[in-house]
Amino acid sequence: MIKINHALEFHLCTKNSSYVMKVLPSSHLVNLHYGKRLRHQEDFSYLYQNFNTDIGNSTSYHEQFDSFTLDTTRLELATSGKGDYREPSLHIEYEDYTTVSDFTYHTHRVIKGKPGLESLPHAHGTEGIETLIITLRDKIKDVYLHLNYHTFYESDVIVRSMTIENGQQGLITLEKAMSFNFDMNNSQLELISLEGKWIREGQLNNRPLHKGITSMDSKKGVSGSSHPPFICLADKDTGELHGECYGFGLVYSGNHQCLVEVSPYDLTRVHMGISPFDFRWTLDKGEHFQTPEVMMTFTPSGLSQMSHQFHNMINNHLIPTQWQHTDRPILFNNWEATYFKFNEKKLVDLGKAAKTLGIELFVLDDGWFGQRDDDKSSLGDFFEHRKKLPNGLSGLSKKIRALGLDFGIWVEPEMISTNSELYKKHPEWAVQLLDRDPSLGRHQLVLDVTNPDVIEYLFKSLSKVFKDGHVTYVKWDMNRNFSDVYSNYLKDKEQRSFNHRYTLGLYHLLNRLTEKFPKILFESCSSGGNRFDLGMLYYMPQTWTSDNTDALERQSIQYGMSHLFPLSTMAAHVSGDPSHQVLRHTPIESRFNVAAFGILGYEMDITKLSVFEKKVIKNQIAYYKQHRKLLQYGQFTRLQSPFEHNQSHWMVTNSNQSEAIVGYYQKLQESNSGFEAIKLKHLNSDDDYDISNRTQYINIRHFGPLINDEIPINVKVNGLIHSMVSNRYMYETEKFIHTVPGDQLMSIGLLPQHQFVGTELNENIRYVGDYGSRIYHLQSNQEKKYD
Numbered sequence: 001m002i003k004i005n006h007a008l009e010f011h012l013c014t015k016n017s018s019y020v021m022k023v024l025p026s027s028h029l030v031n032l033h034y035g036k037r038l039r040h041q042e043d044f045s046y047l048y049q050n051f052n053t054d055i056g057n058s059t060s061y062h063e064q065f066d067s068f069t070l071d072t073t074r075l076e077l078a079t080s081g082k083g084d085y086r087e088p089s090l091h092i093e094y095e096d097y098t099t100v101s102d103f104t105y106h107t108h109r110v111i112k113g114k115p116g117l118e119s120l121p122h123a124h125g126t127e128g129i130e131t132l133i134i135t136l137r138d139k140i141k142d143v144y145l146h147l148n149y150h151t152f153y154e155s156d157v158i159v160r161s162m163t164i165e166n167g168q169q170g171l172i173t174l175e176k177a178m179s180f181n182f183d184m185n186n187s188q189l190e191l192i193s194l195e196g197k198w199i200r201e202g203q204l205n206n207r208p209l210h211k212g213i214t215s216m217d218s219k220k221g222v223s224g225s226s227h228p229p230f231i232c233l234a235d236k237d238t239g240e241l242h243g244e245c246y247g248f249g250l251v252y253s254g255n256h257q258c259l260v261e262v263s264p265y266d267l268t269r270v271h272m273g274i275s276p277f278d279f280r281w282t283l284d285k286g287e288h289f290q291t292p293e294v295m296m297t298f299t300p301s302g303l304s305q306m307s308h309q310f311h312n313m314i315n316n317h318l319i320p321t322q323w324q325h326t327d328r329p330i331l332f333n334n335w336e337a338t339y340f341k342f343n344e345k346k347l348v349d350l351g352k353a354a355k356t357l358g359i360e361l362f363v364l365d366d367g368w369f370g371q372r373d374d375d376k377s378s379l380g381d382f383f384e385h386r387k388k389l390p391n392g393l394s395g396l397s398k399k400i401r402a403l404g405l406d407f408g409i410w411v412e413p414e415m416i417s418t419n420s421e422l423y424k425k426h427p428e429w430a431v432q433l434l435d436r437d438p439s440l441g442r443h444q445l446v447l448d449v450t451n452p453d454v455i456e457y458l459f460k461s462l463s464k465v466f467k468d469g470h471v472t473y474v475k476w477d478m479n480r481n482f483s484d485v486y487s488n489y490l491k492d493k494e495q496r497s498f499n500h501r502y503t504l505g506l507y508h509l510l511n512r513l514t515e516k517f518p519k520i521l522f523e524s525c526s527s528g529g530n531r532f533d534l535g536m537l538y539y540m541p542q543t544w545t546s547d548n549t550d551a552l553e554r555q556s557i558q559y560g561m562s563h564l565f566p567l568s569t570m571a572a573h574v575s576g577d578p579s580h581q582v583l584r585h586t587p588i589e590s591r592f593n594v595a596a597f598g599i600l601g602y603e604m605d606i607t608k609l610s611v612f613e614k615k616v617i618k619n620q621i622a623y624y625k626q627h628r629k630l631l632q633y634g635q636f637t638r639l640q641s642p643f644e645h646n647q648s649h650w651m652v653t654n655s656n657q658s659e660a661i662v663g664y665y666q667k668l669q670e671s672n673s674g675f676e677a678i679k680l681k682h683l684n685s686d687d688d689y690d691i692s693n694r695t696q697y698i699n700i701r702h703f704g705p706l707i708n709d710e711i712p713i714n715v716k717v718n719g720l721i722h723s724m725v726s727n728r729y730m731y732e733t734e735k736f737i738h739t740v741p742g743d744q745l746m747s748i749g750l751l752p753q754h755q756f757v758g759t760e761l762n763e764n765i766r767y768v769g770d771y772g773s774r775i776y777h778l779q780s781n782q783e784k785k786y787d
């Protein structure tokens, strides 16, 4: 909802938030409030704060506006040169080499709905969406800025971006063009961001704001996992379930910057957008430049609520419409099962095993093309590795599909190996300098997708692969950061725009492919979650969250990532034992209990499973299928953090709160531990819930010689019988079956049985163990109410 007062005050409302701006007498556009929803007023000027007298050495904007200084004003667009000494959100060099800008109110207009963007990923939809475009103008230089505000009422999100339009005076060069500027009068905040690295993405980083600048960026060419383009600003006492917080997420996959500055006057400025590092973009007369969009959201109800708002927005207004709320298949991926060493027979055997377990989609990972027997060759060559696949992709796909599985494939289109047919033909397509040896990442170079010929080549080759393989799923990988940035295709003066042009080229290719193959489910990957961002999700509704599938590490990775991303976007696999990333042994049930909160897959040699493992996996898959909608699209709430506790909890709830699933995870088994309560949220107080834990099994090997106290026969540890029995015997853990009122579950908690204390183990004692876990299902028994 957008309301506009006569005195040029703009009030943007979402269901629970208000964003208020005003045009000052000097014609600058300022922010008056972003936060809790306010009653609309015909006059909001009470909210405007500034100095009313000249102070010390400050710069007055203009004699006409006595004592008005931009440095203490909460601006909606910040430039330099007229007395604002904070970081500008827009920096332009004009044809006369001057850089002073002064943008003031020119016009505004309101549109029902939201226009899309031509070349950038963007939020979309119709219901409850309005657009306000406020145009500012630099009168001297004849440049227009369109500040775009889109309100998504139900999701409590405001999407912002900026369009810079050059008038008729001369060439201008953008040195910096952030997507938005937001100034607030609160500096007593905590900054929460996700930090990470390969196999350790999504780690939470909380720190108080201090005076000065905190900047998080990526210079890697991709959004990266070191500082992905998301931040949250929260009150110091905000927790998961209470307190005020703001979230900001950039819809972009290339170099970015997110900057927070606290001024001496305790004003906090936030910027986000394309990184100004190595960025220059020239606009001729009449040309325009569109920045990426940013989603901003506010809630007075804690971090989990902020995440719910982002999750709703992503599920309903960002991912491709055909994938919204559709069931995602359970897949098998052969990477950790075989790495590069496979042939058609091995793949078909894996397919057969997958089918018997209940898996729906078979994914052929790296190594199927060119001469690719390791990661040193063949990227760019889109023809089958005939030694491994004598019947080609189509032959393999046919056999896999005959088993009743869908067929999916791994590709890494943005890369080229110097040892490839493509490189022999087109060395000029690789990103590298003419006068230096290139630095390599995973032995490969980046393909120059600023070049339309490269895009055409990729479009045609990939289309052929997708068609030949009757592919229904594609894992789109990207395994190196940029170096030696130079494009043979771009003009010299365009080289400083390479990073952004690359991202635009990639988006263009993705647009074409996703339009041509709307039924293919694309999953984005960049050595795991190194390009997990809102930009990629516009084309590909799910991302390979991390190459790390260790059940313990994955808890914190998924917990962290969930601040921005919903379960439907996070691919999560059960892999082998020990974990290939940390060599840790974790129970197979825990590997599932973590992966189940996401898009489930299996990635281990399933032709070599014991009878015990087969039964366990079949059970897991059947459980996931039964609760798939909830586990993929339910509302995810973080209850207790793995970053802070030995036990962590999270839960997922359906929309009318009649059903929920709770995940409980333990790091280490404590001796003689205390009583536990898992306090739940988002249930109906008046309902009674039937609760049951998922049936789980422990391999009896775990108990060593103690097993003789538990099973009816006596066996010699590590002997033949012990081995045979442990491969088959299904030792079931305790059962938890209760009916509990919703108000008790929320105020007192789900009260699991007491843990094993070193004495007896029976059906009323909960043995969790190191890295152990449980899943509890809750169903309201007032079913009629929800019919």
Ligand code: GLA
Pocket (backbone or CB within 6 Å): 335, 365, 366, 375, 410, 477, 479, 525, 526, 527, 528, 544, 547
């Ligand atoms: C990346 C991906 C892995 C796998 C390999 C194949 O590292 O993240 O999942 O696909 O590439 O080379």
